[in-house]
Amino acid sequence: MAKPIRIGVVGCGYWGPNLVRNFRSLPECNLKAMCDLNQERLKHLTSLYPGVEAVTDFQRLLNGVGLDAIVIATSVKSHHSMAKASLLAGKHTLIEKPMAASSRECEELIDIAKKKGLVLMVGHTFLFSPAVRRIKEIVDWGDIGDIRYLAARRLNLGLYQKDINVTWDLAPHDLSIILHVMGESPLTVNCRGSSLISPGVEDVTLMHLSFSRNRSAFVHSSWLDPKKTREMTIVGSKRMIVYDDVEPLEKIRIFDARVDAPPHYDTFAEFQYAYHYGDMYAPHIKQEEPLRLECQHFLECIQTGMTPLTGGARGLEVVRILEASSASLKQGGNPVYLANDGSFQESVGLSGNNGNGSNEGRAKANGSNGNGNGNRKDGNGSKEGRAKANGSNGNGNANRKAKRGSLGCDKAPMTKRRQANVLSA
Numbered sequence: 001m002a003k004p005i006r007i008g009v010v011g012c013g014y015w016g017p018n019l020v021r022n023f024r025s026l027p028e029c030n031l032k033a034m035c036d037l038n039q040e041r042l043k044h045l046t047s048l049y050p051g052v053e054a055v056t057d058f059q060r061l062l063n064g065v066g067l068d069a070i071v072i073a074t075s076v077k078s079h080h081s082m083a084k085a086s087l088l089a090g091k092h093t094l095i096e097k098p099m100a101a102s103s104r105e106c107e108e109l110i111d112i113a114k115k116k117g118l119v120l121m122v123g124h125t126f127l128f129s130p131a132v133r134r135i136k137e138i139v140d141w142g143d144i145g146d147i148r149y150l151a152a153r154r155l156n157l158g159l160y161q162k163d164i165n166v167t168w169d170l171a172p173h174d175l176s177i178i179l180h181v182m183g184e185s186p187l188t189v190n191c192r193g194s195s196l197i198s199p200g201v202e203d204v205t206l207m208h209l210s211f212s213r214n215r216s217a218f219v220h221s222s223w224l225d226p227k228k229t230r231e232m233t234i235v236g237s238k239r240m241i242v243y244d245d246v247e248p249l250e251k252i253r254i255f256d257a258r259v260d261a262p263p264h265y266d267t268f269a270e271f272q273y274a275y276h277y278g279d280m281y282a283p284h285i286k287q288e289e290p291l292r293l294e295c296q297h298f299l300e301c302i303q304t305g306m307t308p309l310t311g312g313a314r315g316l317e318v319v320r321i322l323e324a325s326s327a328s329l330k331q332g333g334n335p336v337y338l339a340n341d342g343s344f345q346e347s348v349g350l351s352g353n354n355g356n357g358s359n360e361g362r363a364k365a366n367g368s369n370g371n372g373n374g375n376r377k378d379g380n381g382s383k384e385g386r387a388k389a390n391g392s393n394g395n396g397n398a399n400r401k402a403k404r405g406s407l408g409c410d411k412a413p414m415t416k417r418r419q420a421n422v423l424s425a
Contacts (some may be wrong), residue, residue, distance in 0.1 A: 005070055007027060008074065012035075038338075058082065069091075069302060072096060079098075084108065084109060093113070096123040106312065106319050145239065146213070150216075150218070153220045167193070168326075187210050231246075
């Protein structure tokens with residue numbers, strides 16, 4: 001029998017106690033220590049788990065307790081520094097979502113873990129949910145046909161955060177599910193929101209992700225809603241799925257419903273949509289706590305050396321989308337383009353501020369040569385494609401026409417003032 005893995009948990013505020021409870025209950029784990037600055041919290045947890053050492057010094061957790069792995073459930077701003085210290089100390093590391101405050105920080109953690117041969121995992125808990133796993137199976141089997149769009153709503157009253165907005169707080173859950181179901185990264189990200197309670201911190205946001213083959217996803221996040229909502233709708237060409245995580249029993253409902261357009265017609269009078277209304281059924285879902293399954297998976301990856309389902313690469317992918325959403329928010333909802341490597345390139349502003357209008361500015365802002373946005377298809381990547389799509393000469397986006405295209409410009413003709421702003425970029 002394998003020796004139990006010695007685990008320590010840092011951060012015993014909102015989510016940490018749930019991790020402590022689950023790791024404590026697993027036979028393949030020896031929960032040795034829990035760390036927090038709040039001694040009252042530690043005192044309470046010690047009364048629940050008297051055999052677990054309570055420490056207030058993170059350095060002692062790293063070097064003085066004899067751990068194999070560390071679980072980090074602190075605020076986002078401390079994820080990178082603590083995870084880096086953990087990895088450099090030779091500890092397998094599990095970080096709560098989001099992985100870090102920037103993609104650059106995520107990349108550094110991935111690189112350290114790879115060099116040291118350590119497991120680096122991110123707590124995207126919903127990918128371990130039996131309901132989400134069943135949805136993935138149904139989609140992969142082709143039961144609902146081709147996905148047309150997804151719409152997610154994650155709403156509740158609070159809990160307000162000081163260092164991140166509601167998108168960074170709530171959307172990672174939905175983004176991880178969307179990426180898992182879609183099987184690819186989005187091409188563009190748009191995000192609009194409002195700061196209604198705390199100035200400068202959006203508490204209500206709506207994000208739009210565009211994917212290949214004309215597919216899309218919408219993510220609505222809010223800290224300012226009277227009813228707790230955890231719902232996702234997946235619309236396919238044959239059937240539709242409604243996933244309600246708040247529902248105690250029928251978390252997944254599959255609707256045999258669709259709309260079909262006629263394959264061909266000669267006159268407008270012959271054009272008739274066909275609406276199909278069939279049965280609804282709810283498949284049986286085994287009741288298991290997703291967080292417990294996540295903790296088991298982390299331990300299994302340490303024991304076997306397997307790559308985690310929610311490893312550093314998946315955490316990085318989610319953070320890149322979050323960064324793109326923040327950039328879009330600052331631009332009033334303009335689309336932000338994700339390059340093939342997952343990095344993002346901001347869309348072109350009419351005034352060309354911050355290096356987003358001119359070729360030279362875009363080159364400086366995006367680390368490219370200012371000649372396009374990657375190698376995407378459909379006229380969004382290559383010089384020639386973007387020239388055709390945007391009416392430019394293929395050497396940048398500053399002189400594009402005002403016709404609405406992939407950059408989302410207004411359909412109306414440019415006024416002289418707006419035209420001057422574009423050309424001056």
